[in-house]
Amino acid sequence: MAGKAAEPGVIWARPERTGRGPKPAFTRADIAAAAVRIADAEGLDAVSMRRVAGELGCGTMSLYNYVPRKEDLYELMVDAVSGEHELWEPGGDWRAEMRRVAQQTRELMHRHPWMTRLMSPVYGFSPNALRYLEHCLACLDSLEAPYGMKMQLVGMLNGCVTSYVSTELAAAERTRSLPWSAEQEDAVRIAYLGSQVATGAYPRMAAAFTEDPGPIDLDGAFGLMVERMLDAFAPKSD
Incomplete structure (x- = not known):
């Protein structure tokens, strides 16, 4: 049987x-x-x-x-x-609240690097996760949008943060494994990239590099990513 x-x-x-x-x-x-x-x-x-x-x-x-x-x-x-998420009393500015949510989530994932591998809707409905989701929706009370769209915003924000932190962690892990300094590694790669752009085969990339954006600011890039994502959900009047 x-x-x-x-x-x-x-x-x-x-x-x-x-x-x-x-x-x-x-x-x-x-x-x-x-x-x-x-x-x-x-x-x-x-x-x-x-x-x-x-x-x-x-x-x-x-x-x-x-x-x-x-x-x-x-x-x-x-x-x-x-359960480590800080749940505060929202102040009424949904964009500011979401920036705070994103930064807190980034910091949490750096404290627990393995979390990026377990971020999945499958594990998204535990007691503490539900409290966190309810808090995020409360932070979005001032956003005039249906709850379905607000849920999309929270999901996309978490996905963007998870992807960004995964890249940060992978880069840090690779740097730790190098037999030389990160600065030496960067110098060699930049020199190679410069030699390829100088061939004339990549005119648009050459034009982009001449703008000289300066050193990459990971915190600034993170903030910009969050702002661009929030722009997609902002009412036209914002």
């Missing part, structure tokens, strides 16, 4: 612990905190049920009574970090 097929479920709709036995020795918050500590120190790939169980001082199989799947563990981690 075939076994019963697995059924979809949401960890937040399940009891904290399944099975019989003594009073639980730890909570989901404890499990999430342990997993976040491991990921912060060693990266997401270091997180496993065995490692988390070892961090908590319990058996791996015991942990499955609390967290049935590794995907549930990831969801606990995302929810724990989502």
Whole structure:
């Protein structure tokens, strides 16, 4: 006889612990905190049920009574970090509020670099994530737009921030792996690029480079990205 097929479920709709036995020795918050500590120190790939169980001082199989799947563990981690968002009283300027949201999210992802790999709508409806989303919508109260469009704005903003931070983290990781300084690397690449542009094969790029925008300002570029994205949702009168 075939076994019963697995059924979809949401960890937040399940009891904290399944099975019989003594009073639980730890909570989901404890499990999430342990997993976040491991990921912060060693990266997401270091997180496993065995490692988390070892961090908590319990058996791996015991942990499955609390967290049935590794995907549930990831969801606990995302929810724990989502709880770090500061939820303030909106001041009525939706653009200023969204700038603050974007900057805070960027800082959070730099504190927890592995978060960029888990940013997904699948993990977007945990308790802390829902509080964060409700806060974002409150920040947009002064924007005259349907809620569907406001949800799009929040989703696109999070996507832009995630992509930007992913690029920042990748660049930083590559720099750390180089056997020479980042300045030496940049000098060599700029020299090569200059030699290619000088051939005349790329006239538009040559014209762009003659404008000499100066050194790349990552903070300024981040702010500009956010402003351009918000422009797409601003009423014509803004």
